[in-house]
Amino acid sequence: MSALNWVTLGVLGLLGAGLYGLLITRNLIKVVIALQILVKGALLALVAAGQASGQINLGQSLAVTVIVADTVVAVVGLALAVQVKRLVGTLDVKALSNLRG
Amino acid sequence: MADVLIIMTMGLPWLGALAVWLTGDRRPQVQHRLAVGFALAAALAALLLIGSTSSAVELRIAVGGAFGDFTFVPDGLGVFLAAVATVVGGLAVIFSVDYMHGEAQLGRYYTLVLLFIGAMAGLALSGSLLLLFIFWEITALCSYALISFYNDDPKAVAGGIKALIITQVGGVGMLAGALVAYVYLGDYQISTLLSRHQELPSGVLAVLAFGFLAAAAAKSAQVPFHTWLPGAMEAPTPVSALIHAATMVNAGVYLLARFYPVFEGVSGWTTAVVVVGVVSALLAALMALFATDLKAALAYSTISQLGYMVYAVGVGAVFASQFHLLSHAVFKALLFLSAGAVIHAVGTRDMRQMGGLGRQMPFNRAVFIVGALALAGLPVLNGFWSKELILEHGLHDGPAWAYGGMLAGAGLTALYTFRMVWLVFFGKSRRRDHVHDAGLMMRVATGALAVGTATTWLLVGAFGDLLEDSLPFHSLHVEPAGALLEEIVTAPATLVALLVVALGLLAWWFRDRLAWIGEAVPQVGQAAAADFGFNWLNRQIVDGTARTAEALRTTQTGYLNWNVLGIVAGFVVVLVVLAVG
Amino acid sequence: MIDAVLVAGTVLCAVRAIRATQLLSSALWLAGVSALVSILLYRLGAHQIAVIELSVGAGLVTVLFVFAISIAGDDGLTEREFLPNWLALGLIALFAGLLGWMILPLEETGVAAAEATFESVLWSDRALDVLVQIVLIFSGVLCLVTLLKERHTSAQRQALAGKEERERPSAAASGNGHRPGAAVVDPAPAEVEEIHA
Numbered sequence: 077m078s079a080l081n082w083v084t085l086g087v088l089g090l091l092g093a094g095l096y097g098l099l100i101t102r103n104l105i106k107v108v109i110a111l112q113i114l115v116k117g118a119l120l121a122l123v124a125a126g127q128a129s130g131q132i133n134l135g136q137s138l139a140v141t142v143i144v145a146d147t148v149v150a151v152v153g154l155a156l157a158v159q160v161k162r163l164v165g166t167l168d169v170k171a172l173s174n175l176r177g
Numbered sequence: 178m179a180d181v182l183i184i185m186t187m188g189l190p191w192l193g194a195l196a197v198w199l200t201g202d203r204r205p206q207v208q209h210r211l212a213v214g215f216a217l218a219a220a221l222a223a224l225l226l227i228g229s230t231s232s233a234v235e236l237r238i239a240v241g242g243a244f245g246d247f248t249f250v251p252d253g254l255g256v257f258l259a260a261v262a263t264v265v266g267g268l269a270v271i272f273s274v275d276y277m278h279g280e281a282q283l284g285r286y287y288t289l290v291l292l293f294i295g296a297m298a299g300l301a302l303s304g305s306l307l308l309l310f311i312f313w314e315i316t317a318l319c320s321y322a323l324i325s326f327y328n329d330d331p332k333a334v335a336g337g338i339k340a341l342i343i344t345q346v347g348g349v350g351m352l353a354g355a356l357v358a359y360v361y362l363g364d365y366q367i368s369t370l371l372s373r374h375q376e377l378p379s380g381v382l383a384v385l386a387f388g389f390l391a392a393a394a395a396k397s398a399q400v401p402f403h404t405w406l407p408g409a410m411e412a413p414t415p416v417s418a419l420i421h422a423a424t425m426v427n428a429g430v431y432l433l434a435r436f437y438p439v440f441e442g443v444s445g446w447t448t449a450v451v452v453v454g455v456v457s458a459l460l461a462a463l464m465a466l467f468a469t470d471l472k473a474a475l476a477y478s479t480i481s482q483l484g485y486m487v488y489a490v491g492v493g494a495v496f497a498s499q500f501h502l503l504s505h506a507v508f509k510a511l512l513f514l515s516a517g518a519v520i521h522a523v524g525t526r527d528m529r530q531m532g533g534l535g536r537q538m539p540f541n542r543a544v545f546i547v548g549a550l551a552l553a554g555l556p557v558l559n560g561f562w563s564k565e566l567i568l569e570h571g572l573h574d575g576p577a578w579a580y581g582g583m584l585a586g587a588g589l590t591a592l593y594t595f596r597m598v599w600l601v602f603f604g605k606s607r608r609r610d611h612v613h614d615a616g617l618m619m620r621v622a623t624g625a626l627a628v629g630t631a632t633t634w635l636l637v638g639a640f641g642d643l644l645e646d647s648l649p650f651h652s653l654h655v656e657p658a659g660a661l662l663e664e665i666v667t668a669p670a671t672l673v674a675l676l677v678v679a680l681g682l683l684a685w686w687f688r689d690r691l692a693w694i695g696e697a698v699p700q701v702g703q704a705a706a707a708d709f710g711f712n713w714l715n716r717q718i719v720d721g722t723a724r725t726a727e728a729l730r731t732t733q734t735g736y737l738n739w740n741v742l743g744i745v746a747g748f749v750v751v752l753v754v755l756a757v758g
Numbered sequence: 759m760i761d762a763v764l765v766a767g768t769v770l771c772a773v774r775a776i777r778a779t780q781l782l783s784s785a786l787w788l789a790g791v792s793a794l795v796s797i798l799l800y801r802l803g804a805h806q807i808a809v810i811e812l813s814v815g816a817g818l819v820t821v822l823f824v825f826a827i828s829i830a831g832d833d834g835l836t837e838r839e840f841l842p843n844w845l846a847l848g849l850i851a852l853f854a855g856l857l858g859w860m861i862l863p864l865e866e867t868g869v870a871a872a873e874a875t876f877e878s879v880l881w882s883d884r885a886l887d888v889l890v891q892i893v894l895i896f897s898g899v900l901c902l903v904t905l906l907k908e909r910h911t912s913a914q915r916q917a918l919a920g921k922e923e924r925e926r927p928s929a930a931a932s933g934n935g936h937r938p939g940a941a942v943v944d945p946a947p948a949e950v951e952e953i954h955a
Contacts, residue, residue: 079761079801079802080802080866081862081863081864082761082762082765083765083798084862085858085862086765086768086769086798088854088857088858089765089768089769089772090768090769090772090791090795091853091854091857092851092854093769093772093773093775093776094772094776095741095745095850095853096776096846096847097776098737098738098741099741099742099745099840099841099846099849099850100738100840100841100843100846101738101776102737105781105826105827105830106784107737108823109775109776109784109785109788109823110776112788112791112792112819113772113775113776116772116792116815119795119799119807120798120799123799123802123804123807124864127802127803127804127866128864128865128866129866130866132802132804133874133876133879134879134883134884135804136804136806136807136876136879136880137876137879137880137884138884139799139804139807140807140880140891141884141887141890141891143807143810143815144891144894144895145891145894146815147814147815147818148894148895148897148898150819150822150823151822151898151902152901152902152905154822154826155826155901155902155905155906156905157830158829158830158905158906159906161829161830161831166833167830167833168833169736169737169738170736170840172735173734173735239882239885240885240886240889244886736840738840738841739840742841742849745849745850745853746849748853749849749852749853749856752853752856752857752860755860756859756860
């Protein structure tokens with residue numbers, strides 16, 4: 077099995093782990109962690125796809141955008157979590173259903 | 178030079194929007210001055226840009242191979258529309274200094290108005306389909322936000338949402354067209370589409386043509402999408418004058434004129450355009466005749482006049498349509514602004530509660546009558562020349578039934594215009610309290626537009642050269658000014674049209690004796706007041722959208738895990754479909 | 759072979775990060791994922807991205823996590839979860855299995871030689887992306903400024919205003935605005951709040 081296929085398996089593992097975390101966790105900071113893992117999978121997938129199609133630099137360019145977006149998500153998500161803790165008193169996402177339909 | 182002017186035309190209003198927003202609502206005087214200053218500077222830049230009109234790309238922003246460059250082309254059509262947008266925008270902002278005096282949240286108002294002016298200039302000048310779509314949507318957004326400016330009034334909010342949803346329906350047509358063009362041509366440039374449209378399969382070209390027609394009809398409030406425009410009259414009046422009479426609603430006509438060379442060969446397209454124009458012109462004129470709300474009457478008359486322009490594009494008279502667009506932008510902005518002065522003074526929009534206001538507002542009466550005569554198409558004012566030009570082209574190049582319809586529309590236009598003037602300014606006064614005339618800033622704006630109404634037709638020659646020289650794909654042949662004007666004056670079509678206008682006038686004069694017609698067929702009046710059922714149709718669409726959204730609300734439990742479950746389940750379904758298919 | 763070990767390590771770290779009961783150890787496992795991913799990226803030939811991922815993903819973001827956890831504290835949250843564990847695991851297995859069945863094995867199709875350099879691809883071909891990134895960073899900073907400034911709930915604010923009223927009767931009497939104390943001490947947050955509101 078080539079290196080590329082091992083990496084593809086890794087992508088599947090990371091995506092699965094991230095989605096699993098999002099499905100079961102209720103802690104807001106844990107949600108951000110799960111999102112990070114999910115995005116690492118996407119990052120790896122982009123570069124692997126670039127490698128497979130012979131356009132590694134295009135893959136890298138797209139990956140830069142992913143990293144920037146991912147970092148901004150982490151920063152804003154953590155700031156939100158800190159504010160939620162301060163205003164609501166808990167990190168539980170179930171406590172945040174004021175806007176339910 | 179041209180690139181700097183292009184950047185200034187679009188950038189100055191946006192910079193002004195930022196400046197007004199940052200000033201904050203605690204300093205209204207500064208906000209007024211900043212808004213007027215930036216709007217007038219943009220208007221100046223746009224007027225200077227007319228001097229460097231060309232068909233070449235003057236400003237190119239490279240955004241990479243994946244999207245194609247963002248280009249700006251100051252050709253005749255674009256420069257002219259940008260100039261109209263910024264000049265009328267500047268006058269509307271000047272008018273707002275009086276009209277919005279003492280209103281709360283001036284910052285939001287001026288920011289949105291300036292954002293709109295910049296986006297409209299960008300829409301006119303952009304040379305890339307993708308960019309055109311982006312600006313198209315920004316203008317729709319500003320229009321929505323300004324219609325709902327008084328956001329504690331449920332009618333204003335409903336009108337804004339209606340306008341937003343209907344123009345979005347059209348916007349989807351445009352996006353579909355742009356994407357299809359990209360798929361087949363590999364490029365978003367408008368010039369590529371204009372020069373290489375023969376390479377598209379005919380079915381694809383038809384999708385493009387009718388997608389753009391839907392977008393244009395929704396934006397220009399043409400049948401069957403026209404019902405959002407009367408609802409948009411909840412906006413502050415300067416906004417109605419700027420967005421819903423002089424500029425944004427013209428974007429649809431602009432789109433049709435811009436891509437006319439591509440679509441004229443599509444079978445059935447020109448006929449469809451003519452039908453849309455004639456039906457809009459006639460129905461809206463009838464509705465204007467029965468409207469009791471002053472601004473609604475003006476809105477219907479806008480739909481009707483836009484119908485004339487669409488009709489002109491349909492019969493191939495691109496120059497005539499653009500010339501009427503210029504005339505209409507000037508005189509309709511004038512009518513709206515002076516109507517705004519009346520509404521500001523009286524405090525109601527119901528024409529049945531006005532009357533005899535002429536004695537108390539002599540200046541306003543004078544400028545309103547100038548605008549009304551231009552709308553009715555009486556000689557020497559700009560509306561006369563452009564409407565006669567359209568009708569003459571219609572007689573030569575269009576089907577006879579369409580010409581007959583447009584002629585009847587001209588008569589109806591005269592009739593409802595005189596009714597409007599009479600109800601507001603003449604007749605018996607229905608009010609006791611004293612009404613003050615328009616303020617200084619209002620006079621400046623309406624006075625300038627009245628002078629424009631009386632004179633813009635003199636530009637016909639220069640305007641023709643401008644379009645002829647810079648539009649290589651339209652193959653326009655505009656005659657010199659003298660010959661053109663002489664032709665209009667001597668053509669028999671003009672005489673016929675004037676007779677019809679006179680008939681309309683007579684019909685108003687002898688309205689008491691003609692009252693039996695209205696009594697004999699009361700259904701016409703009722704149907705017109707009910708918008709011929711189109712309002713019902715459009716409300717079904719808007720309500721349907723709202724109801725679906727309301728029903729979907731129950732799926733939102735507020736739990737994150739639930740949402741993620743939905744995402745994962747959807748993903749699995751997509752994968753299964755892909756695996757099976 | 760070394761790729762297989764690295765991949766296994768990455769996935770193991772990811773699973774531990776999700777299953778860890780303490781937030782702090784979870785964040786540290788995440789840093790491990792990030793570091794291993796950057797090694798994998800390097801081995802795939804994405805040299806520049808690997809460095810960025812190592813410094814930003816494994817470094818900066820981990821510091822942020824530790825910082826946020828130390829402020830917000832650890833809630834534990836050991837209550838029953840929304841979904842039964844077996845259902846979540848089954849769904850994920852279905853998802854990953856289907857996806858893997860469709861894309862594996864991956865074949866190399868292209869020729870690597872003809873491609874432009876990373877810099878030229880990023881700065882000229884994907885220029886719009888760079889523009890979007892700048893906007894993204896800018897809006898992220900705006901979000902942070904509004905989120906992290908000292909904001910009080912309305913009840914707290916009233917209590918605070920009342921306290922200031924008592925402490926500074928002279929300033930209130932001179933009509934120094936509706937929030938006398940705040941205007942004197944620190945005008946900046948009030949202005950930011952205005953924009954936000």
